[in-house]
Every structure is written in structure tokens, then in C-alpha cells.
Amino acid sequence: MVTLTAPETHAPAAAAQEGATENAAVDLADSPVRNLNQALHDATDGQSWTVTNPGGKHSLAVGIDAHVSVSINGHAGYYAAGMHQKGEVTITGNAGVGLAENIMSGKVHVHGDASQSAAATGHGGLVVIDGNAGARCGISMKGVDIVVGGNIGHMSAFMAQAGRLVVCGDAGDALGDSIYEARIYVKGNVASLGADCIEKQMESEHLDELGALLAAAGRAENPADFKRYGSARNLYHFSVHNSTSY
Amino acid sequence: MCGIAALQLRNPSLHPEMGSLLSSMMCQIVDRGPDSAGLAVYDTPGLVSKGTSTVSLLGKDQGLPVDDIAASLESLLSSSAAPAVRVVGDTTLVSAAVGTDLLVKAVSETLPDSTIIGRGEHVAVMKSVGHPMDIAAEHGLEAMSGRQGLSHTRMATESAVTAGGSHPFSVADDLCLVHNGSFSNHATIRRELKREGVVFDSDNDTEVGARYIASRLQQGDDLETALTNLGKVFDGFYTLVVTTADSMAVVRDPIACKPAIIAETDDYVAMASEYRALAALPGIETARIFEPEPGKVYTWSL
Numbered sequence: 001m002v003t004l005t006a007p008e009t010h011a012p013a014a015a016a017q018e019g020a021t022e023n024a025a026v027d028l029a030d031s032p033v034r035n036l037n038q039a040l041h042d043a044t045d046g047q048s049w050t051v052t053n054p055g056g057k058h059s060l061a062v063g064i065d066a067h068v069s070v071s072i073n074g075h076a077g078y079y080a081a082g083m084h085q086k087g088e089v090t091i092t093g094n095a096g097v098g099l100a101e102n103i104m105s106g107k108v109h110v111h112g113d114a115s116q117s118a119a120a121t122g123h124g125g126l127v128v129i130d131g132n133a134g135a136r137c138g139i140s141m142k143g144v145d146i147v148v149g150g151n152i153g154h155m156s157a158f159m160a161q162a163g164r165l166v167v168c169g170d171a172g173d174a175l176g177d178s179i180y181e182a183r184i185y186v187k188g189n190v191a192s193l194g195a196d197c198i199e200k201q202m203e204s205e206h207l208d209e210l211g212a213l214l215a216a217a218g219r220a221e222n223p224a225d226f227k228r229y230g231s232a233r234n235l236y237h238f239s240v241h242n243s244t245s246y
Numbered sequence: 247m248c249g250i251a252a253l254q255l256r257n258p259s260l261h262p263e264m265g266s267l268l269s270s271m272m273c274q275i276v277d278r279g280p281d282s283a284g285l286a287v288y289d290t291p292g293l294v295s296k297g298t299s300t301v302s303l304l305g306k307d308q309g310l311p312v313d314d315i316a317a318s319l320e321s322l323l324s325s326s327a328a329p330a331v332r333v334v335g336d337t338t339l340v341s342a343a344v345g346t347d348l349l350v351k352a353v354s355e356t357l358p359d360s361t362i363i364g365r366g367e368h369v370a371v372m373k374s375v376g377h378p379m380d381i382a383a384e385h386g387l388e389a390m391s392g393r394q395g396l397s398h399t400r401m402a403t404e405s406a407v408t409a410g411g412s413h414p415f416s417v418a419d420d421l422c423l424v425h426n427g428s429f430s431n432h433a434t435i436r437r438e439l440k441r442e443g444v445v446f447d448s449d450n451d452t453e454v455g456a457r458y459i460a461s462r463l464q465q466g467d468d469l470e471t472a473l474t475n476l477g478k479v480f481d482g483f484y485t486l487v488v489t490t491a492d493s494m495a496v497v498r499d500p501i502a503c504k505p506a507i508i509a510e511t512d513d514y515v516a517m518a519s520e521y522r523a524l525a526a527l528p529g530i531e532t533a534r535i536f537e538p539e540p541g542k543v544y545t546w547s548l
Contacts, residue, residue: 055522055525055526056274056520056521056522056523056524056525057522058522075521075525075535077520077521077522078520094521094535096505096520096521097505113535113536113537115505115507115537116502116505134502134537135501135502135540153502153540154501154502154540
């Protein structure tokens, strides 16, 4: 498997100490999103931003590639924190379609709900959604960890290749359809499983990793209350006998 | 891609602000459909009035002077019907104190080439080609009051960019439909409806949806049942908003490809394609905000 990301590096301690006090305030009611994103692209490790009046605008805090911290106070529109690396984005509100799409590393935390396709195609990092996520959460995930406090919609983790998806509420129809090696943990009910996705035994390693993910997301659920789902590995290679299952 | 913004006002004290609120919502969905647009407003003084029917006609120029149209209608109806003809933006509104069917008949006789885009006792429908905010300004949306408002910005896919192909589609009394998406089997359903005697104004897929709902309502369905039936018969992608004289409904297809978000407070129910269209509404900070579930019909009545 080829990974396109550089190995995760931690912020240099010196930079973190020197720059930690710098906090820029951006009011999107009178400042364009493009300026915010340009400043984030020019940022150095340790800087932080507080963004007010996001008003559901699209593409907030996309393309971060430094150990910075961004707090968005309000609801974000489409593609918030897309293509995210290294830094931390917190949204105190809801997020629109395509939250943290293609996230590579770092953390994105939404205190409200997220619309469809949250963390789609994510390669790494952690996406935490305290509320519900819409349809297609973690579609084609490739290594990202996702923790959802509420429910997720239909077709979530479709073609999920790697990473972990944790759902503290219920999952919609066709969970994990055509899943590869991602692991799914659901506490509540699953409306239906997709093709080639099955319930699997919870071993101690799974309880441990689930416990660590819940802790990283700041949640108090008991890992023993969850069920694990993953690939039956029947559809990996084309077989004419499976033609009706694809 | 198209944009939808709809507003039902529960608190009468907000009625005078209907137009300005809807205009601020519409402004945020222009990017989703900049080629043409349409509006439906309910119980707006100056456009409709109690005890009279109003027929909305596409275009400001009907080929006859306004006074001649009124005179012809008066001779066809009666002087007590007191027909009135007004041009608002790119729309001609005809009102008279008679039933809608009678007024539609008289209008069709007077102006056989006209296209009726709205009818009823409560609704006025306005639509045109061009930048949505120019269309809204031309019709004076900002200053309109009312109980409900519906707006649509169109990015045409299934039929040509024409005023007639703009939404809303209003094909029965006070009934309006707007659509984000596309119906893939509309030609088949159109043929079936035509066989039942339904007449179409355009080649648009959404018109088929509107005619289908009108046909179901006529057969006794309530709005919720009509939309459930639509889900069984129509194939394709859709987020739909339907308004009647006193209710509003929202439904998304079971795959939920097309966006929708709803904000509800004691004062109003607002629906839009994207949250940014709701961001400026009063009390949005404490509103109940949610995305409608796939395939589920939501209705709200005044």
C-alpha cells in the first residue's frame, strides 16, 4: 500500500512554546473566506485563530498544513476543514456537506451535526462529530478515524478501505457496503448491512482500540457496549458466482 | 444543481417582512442556479385579495393593452366580477371576483397564447430568465408581505433555459412545486398523464411532478399521501418543496443526493438548499435545525 503523506511529525517544541500565545480573530461578516484560508496556508506551527460569524460559508479552513489551531464559532457550510493536515479545527456548530474531506492527519471536531459525506476519502487523522452525521459518512475512507456521538445516515463507510468508524448512536441502511479493511464499531442499531459487510467478534485488541478512540474523542461510552462490523472478504476478487452481490 | 428557499411564517407580526426575509435567503442560493428563477408568494396584499381569484401569466406583454384585457374579461364574466389586470415585473396578474376555473376560462379565451403560471385565491407566481436577484428586484420581492414564500434559482438540466421552464410549477389552485434534481422517467409518466387528459405547458420534468401531485390531490390524496405516491412512481433525484394555501411540504428522494436543511422556530419554518440561506433569519441561533431524512415527507400547516 502506498501512502502519499509524509510521516506524522509533531510540532517542534520550541515553535509551540514561542507561538502559542498568538491568537488571531477573524470576523467573516466583514472579511472574505479567501483571506482566512490564505493566512492559514501561510501559518507557522503554534498559531491559532478564532473565527466568528461563519454564516454557513463554504470551504472554511481548508488546506491547513501546519500545527495550528482554528476555532470556528457557528455553523460552517460545505467542505469545511477539507484536505486537512497536522492542525486542529473545532467547529462550535453544524458542518455542511463534505466535512474534512480527504483529511490526511490532525483533528477536526464538530460540536453539532455534520451533513453527508463527512470525512470522505480521509487518509488519516481524527474526525469527531458530537451530534449526528448524514448519509455516506466515511465513504471511501482510507485510514481516517471517525467518532460520531449520534447517528449516521445510509451508505456510510461505503468502500471503506482503512481506518476506524465509531458510532455511538444508530447507523442507517447499507452500512459498510463493499467494505475492505476499515473497522466499524456501532453502539446502537444498524438499519441494514451493505454487501460483504458482517458483524465480527469483539476481541481484546478491538476493545482496546475502541477505548482509545472514544477517549481521544472525549467520550465516556463503554467499549463493551459496541458491536464490530467489517468485511467478509468475499468480494475482494471478481468471481462470476458473486455477480449478483456486487 | 438548483437552489431552493422557502418560508412559512407562523407569527403574523413577521408577515410584513416576508419579502425581505425571502429575498435575503434567495440571495444565498443564487450560485446554485443563476440562469433563471421564480417566486411564489401567498396572501400578499396588492397581488391577491380575499374573495377574488388571481391568475398569474408569464410575461409582461400579453399582446393586448391591459385595459383591453380587462374589458374583454368584463364582457366574458360580468361587471360585478370587477376584473383587474396588473403588470408586476415580468408577470401579468389578472384578478376577478369569480371562481378560479371561470377566470382561467375567460383568460384563455381573451389571451389564447398566454401561459398560466399560477392560479388561486392566495398565490401569485412570478418567474423569468436572468439573474435571480434581478428577477426578485424587478418584481419588488423585498417589499412584499405575506404568509408564505417560495423561491427557486435554476440551473437547467432536463429542458431549455426558458421562463416557462423556471420553477415554481403551479398547476392547481394555490399549489406550487419547486424541485432540485431531475426526474429520469418523466417522459413515461407524462404519457400516462396525457392519456388521462392532463395538458402540459412545457417539456420540463418538474412540470410532470406538479401535474402528478395535482392529479393525486384531485383523486382525494392529502398532500403527504400525494408525495408518498410520487416517491413510488418517480425515479430520479429530488428535493421537493410543495406549498398550498395553508401548508408547506418537503421531501427528498430515498438516496438523498440533493441537499436540504430546515430551521424551525415558534415564528416560522424555513427550508433551504444550504444553511447559509438560513443564517440571517431572526432567532436562527435558537432554531431547531435539521436535515430532512431521505424519503420522509415533512408537512407544516398554518
